[in-house]
Amino acid sequence: MLAVQTIILPDTYRDSVFLMKLSVQARDESGAAQVSAMMGTERNKELFVRSGLSTPQVEAAKADDLVIAVQAEAALLDKALATVQQLLDAAPKKQAGAGEVTPQTLEQVLANDKSVTTVLISVAGDYARYEAAKALSAGLDVMLYSDNISLEDERALKKLAGQKGRLLMGPDCGTAIIDGVPFAFANTVRKGPVGLIAASGTGLQEVTCLLDRLGVGVSQAYGTGGRDLKDEIGGMAAFSALDRLLEDSGTRFIGILGKPPGGKTRTALLEKIKKSSKPVAVHYLGTSDYADEDAAGVSHADNLTDFSHLLATMTDPKAPCDTIPGPLPQAAEGKPGLLRGLFSGGTLCQEAAELAAPILGSKLYSNLHIAGFGELNASTPSIGHAFWDFGDDEFTVGRPHPMMAPDLRMQRLVQELLDPQVSVILADMVIGFGAASGQAELFAGAVREAEARSGGKSRDKVVVVSVCGTEGDRPSRSAESAILEKAGVKVLGSNARAAVWAASIAAGKDYR
Amino acid sequence: MLQHTKDTIAPKITQLGPCVVLNAAARMTVISAFSRSIYLSDQNGVILCLCDTTLPMGPFSLSCEFWSVLEKSLQGKIFKGATVANDGTHLFFSEICLKYADAEKWQPELPEQHSMMQMRSALKRIRNMSFPSQGGLGRLLPTVLGKASSELPRDALDAALLTVGAEGLANLNTWFDLNGDYHIDAAAKCLVGLGPGLTPSGDDVLAGVMFCLHTFGQLGLLSSMRRIVLNLAEQRTNHISRAYLQASSRGFVSSMLHGVMNAICADAPDLELRIKALTSVGQSSGFDALLGMLLAIVALHKRPGGTDTLRPPTMKHPGHFFHHKSK
Numbered sequence: 001m002l003a004v005q006t007i008i009l010p011d012t013y014r015d016s017v018f019l020m021k022l023s024v025q026a027r028d029e030s031g032a033a034q035v036s037a038m039m040g041t042e043r044n045k046e047l048f049v050r051s052g053l054s055t056p057q058v059e060a061a062k063a064d065d066l067v068i069a070v071q072a073e074a075a076l077l078d079k080a081l082a083t084v085q086q087l088l089d090a091a092p093k094k095q096a097g098a099g100e101v102t103p104q105t106l107e108q109v110l111a112n113d114k115s116v117t118t119v120l121i122s123v124a125g126d127y128a129r130y131e132a133a134k135a136l137s138a139g140l141d142v143m144l145y146s147d148n149i150s151l152e153d154e155r156a157l158k159k160l161a162g163q164k165g166r167l168l169m170g171p172d173c174g175t176a177i178i179d180g181v182p183f184a185f186a187n188t189v190r191k192g193p194v195g196l197i198a199a200s201g202t203g204l205q206e207v208t209c210l211l212d213r214l215g216v217g218v219s220q221a222y223g224t225g226g227r228d229l230k231d232e233i234g235g236m237a238a239f240s241a242l243d244r245l246l247e248d249s250g251t252r253f254i255g256i257l258g259k260p261p262g263g264k265t266r267t268a269l270l271e272k273i274k275k276s277s278k279p280v281a282v283h284y285l286g287t288s289d290y291a292d293e294d295a296a297g298v299s300h301a302d303n304l305t306d307f308s309h310l311l312a313t314m315t316d317p318k319a320p321c322d323t324i325p326g327p328l329p330q331a332a333e334g335k336p337g338l339l340r341g342l343f344s345g346g347t348l349c350q351e352a353a354e355l356a357a358p359i360l361g362s363k364l365y366s367n368l369h370i371a372g373f374g375e376l377n378a379s380t381p382s383i384g385h386a387f388w389d390f391g392d393d394e395f396t397v398g399r400p401h402p403m404m405a406p407d408l409r410m411q412r413l414v415q416e417l418l419d420p421q422v423s424v425i426l427a428d429m430v431i432g433f434g435a436a437s438g439q440a441e442l443f444a445g446a447v448r449e450a451e452a453r454s455g456g457k458s459r460d461k462v463v464v465v466s467v468c469g470t471e472g473d474r475p476s477r478s479a480e481s482a483i484l485e486k487a488g489v490k491v492l493g494s495n496a497r498a499a500v501w502a503a504s505i506a507a508g509k510d511y512r
Numbered sequence: 513m514l515q516h517t518k519d520t521i522a523p524k525i526t527q528l529g530p531c532v533v534l535n536a537a538a539r540m541t542v543i544s545a546f547s548r549s550i551y552l553s554d555q556n557g558v559i560l561c562l563c564d565t566t567l568p569m570g571p572f573s574l575s576c577e578f579w580s581v582l583e584k585s586l587q588g589k590i591f592k593g594a595t596v597a598n599d600g601t602h603l604f605f606s607e608i609c610l611k612y613a614d615a616e617k618w619q620p621e622l623p624e625q626h627s628m629m630q631m632r633s634a635l636k637r638i639r640n641m642s643f644p645s646q647g648g649l650g651r652l653l654p655t656v657l658g659k660a661s662s663e664l665p666r667d668a669l670d671a672a673l674l675t676v677g678a679e680g681l682a683n684l685n686t687w688f689d690l691n692g693d694y695h696i697d698a699a700a701k702c703l704v705g706l707g708p709g710l711t712p713s714g715d716d717v718l719a720g721v722m723f724c725l726h727t728f729g730q731l732g733l734l735s736s737m738r739r740i741v742l743n744l745a746e747q748r749t750n751h752i753s754r755a756y757l758q759a760s761s762r763g764f765v766s767s768m769l770h771g772v773m774n775a776i777c778a779d780a781p782d783l784e785l786r787i788k789a790l791t792s793v794g795q796s797s798g799f800d801a802l803l804g805m806l807l808a809i810v811a812l813h814k815r816p817g818g819t820d821t822l823r824p825p826t827m828k829h830p831g832h833f834f835h836h837k838s839k
Contacts, residue, residue, distance in 0.1 A: 011543070011592070012544070012592070013543065013544035013551065013710050013752060014710070019708065020647050034668065034669065036667070036669045038707065038712070039710075039712055039749075039753075041704075041705025041706070041712055041748055041750065042705055043676070043702070043703070043704060043705040043706040043707075043712070043748060044705060044707065044712065046676070047669055047672045048669065050668075050672040050676075051667070051668035051671070052668060053668070053669060063747075063748065063750045063751075064750045069669075105578070105579075105580045105581075108581075123566065127566055148785050148789070377640050378640075378641065378642035379639065379640055379641070379642055393784065393785075394640075394641055394642050
């Protein structure tokens with residue numbers, strides 16, 4: 001039997017984000033059926049009545065009063081009310097700053113700690129450029145996680161960084177590992193001789209994780225932001241990072257990856273690589289044209305998996321080359337049909353789409369604006385073989401990146417599994433620092449939900465996932481993989497391997 | 513007293529919102545304190561929002577530089593009911609003083625020019641966007657744009673909210689079609705004070721509608737809506753939200769919403785980015801106001817006379833039609 005009790009806070013305004021979190025957290029922690037917080041306006045009081053949450057206290061509340069209604073099994077009600085009270089009591093301490101104050105400006109941080117060398121900036125674009133300029137002027141390296149910075153501002157900031165002898169990683173830079181410290185989305189990887197420069201966040205994560213599994217460590221991993229290698233920017237961050245890696249005593253081998261650079265930048269970069277005192281390999285996503293690099297004797301690879309192998313063999317020519325794929329699933333038991341790719345990483349999505357395209361043979365669709373692909377956008381359903389990047393701006397309006405909040409992607413997973421034309425689902429799962437924990441459970445839950453809703457018919461479909469992570473991550477790659485496998489998901493060793501395997505099933509071809 | 517010297521970083525008020533009324537000698541009290549803003553009210557009900565410069569400007573903003581220093585200085589001194597004095601040039605929080613005499617007045621610009629073709633193109637781009645799943649009425653935006661909404665209510669209260677909200681929006685649409693007080697009265701009765709948020713979600717929707725009517729000089733519609741909504745708001749919503757509703761009827765909303773309106777009128781390349789930024793404000797306020805604004809734009813397009821009813825804005829600044837009276 002459900003019972004209702006209310007807490008009325010007279011003349012109280014609370015931040016709506018806080019109230020939303022309070023409702024969800026109190027409900028989840030206490031097992032209550034419903035916890036709702038709203039101002040006691042006439043209209044809201046009517047809502048409380050309509051939804052069976054009204055009490056005499058609610059009826060007496062005024063428009064400036066905060067009303068919190070808790071509905072729970074009678075046995076749980078006290079616990080739920082106590083949880084709400086606990087959350088309410090805890091909040092003002094933080095808001096009023098009664099205890100220790102967390103530094104909120106760069107000036108405060110620098111005043112308290114002179115050892116700071118790098119700052120990660122994640123504020124709205126309009127403010128980010130000012131904060132970045134301030135940090136560079138203060139002699140700090142900057143990882144600019146924020147996006148919405150114009151090309152002009154990026155160029156100006158990188159020029160300033162050059163004048164100050166600092167490194168500006170970004171904008172829209174999501175991954176870096178500097179002196180063993182992970183920044184934003186990154187993984188726990190072993191330390192070693194390979195230094196990396198990447199104009200791609202998830203690409204960098206995939207390579208650092210695959211190297212880790214090959215037993216090869218990383219000295220430094222610098223992000224540059226996706227536009228750095230365009231001619232408008234001229235690779236200013238990549239050149240600075242390359243100088244650092246050339247000077248870094250812990251770095252013996254260097255890998256550079258990203259979308260193909262602009263013509264001038266590619267030539268300049270190649271000249272620099274030719275003069276490098278350390279071996280350098282490159283991987284430019286989505287191209288197989290390496291004529292100039294071949295002529296200059298620069299090693300390269302066609303996908304992130306092969307690039308990781310290439311770097312591993314540079315460090316040790318005897319390095320094993322067959323450990324990444326892991327044991328392949330016994331047989332491709334699925335049947336031919338449509339393939340749907342649901343990705344949280346843009347680079348991983350593009351890599352998978354481009355590897356799958358020649359195998360599938362027919363037209364592919366994506367929201368990534370890949371040349372030759374049909375266009376999809378967030379408001380359209382999937383068409384044909386479709387590859388979705390859920391980290392695209394359209395999906396992240398007002399909500400966190402899917403690596404942090406996988407719910408939307410999971411809803412789509414259920415939807416695609418219920419589509420009778422679909423035979424294979426392909427997805428990535430990026431774990432580690434910054435990523436949501438428990439993604440595998442959510443994924444498995446979505447697969448089970450589809451099974452229940454389809455009366456077991458969705459079991460005919462093959463779900464293929466590559467987990468980008470390491471054994472050092474919490475939860476670990478193997479723990480997440482085990483949960484997926486238990487739900488019938490095929491877990492492959494890398495994004496490229498998963499893409500090729502999934503496309504082979506969808507096309508009815510033999511993977512080998 | 514905290515001094516602003518060469519060697520210390522002292523907080524000061526650098527910008528004032530267009531609806532800020534600072535009555536010298538009036539004693540104000542803190543009515544609510546958040547991490548980056550403090551709401552104040554005087555005995556006449558005048559609202560002020562002292563806030564960090566990193567927050568968007570709004571009608572009642574007193575934008576304060578070096579917020580973190582202020583926050584540290586005010587530790588333990590800011591609580592509901594704490595008094596704040598005003599000597600005509602400074603605000604006094606206990607022994608902390610904040611100069612406002614040199615602050616600039618922020619004045620949002622109206623769109624310089626627009627064509628119906630640009631606005632249609634902008635609306636089409638908005639239709640192609642996906643929107644966040646948040647707690648307020650903004651979730652009904654797809655239906656306003658003629659798209660299916662797949663969102664399910666979270667619980668019984670949420671279901672009731674969406675039902676009443678949808679009824680309010682339907683009444684608003686009918687009002688745009690038919691005019692007359694009946695439907696705007698019905699819409700306002702549904703929406704004023706409805707839903708979650710410091711400013712209830714329904715109030716934000718109505719604010720978005722009134723802001724749009726003001727922007728496009730729809731004086732007749734704005735006048736009747738303003739009368740009915742503000743009258744109901746006296747009894748049916750809270751103090752802070754009431755003040756924001758009044759400001760919106762004079763054409764003043766958050767700087768981010770002004771930015772989105774300007775981007776729609778110009779079909780600007782950064783339209784999606786501006787909407788993205790707007791919809792990340794608070795739990796749902798920006799999104800709810802956007803819903804109201806777009807509902808009004810779409811409805812005005814459909815009115816008899818077609819697109820001719822939309823005239824280029826004739827005023828340089830908002831605040832032209834209705835003059836604010838302090839209560």
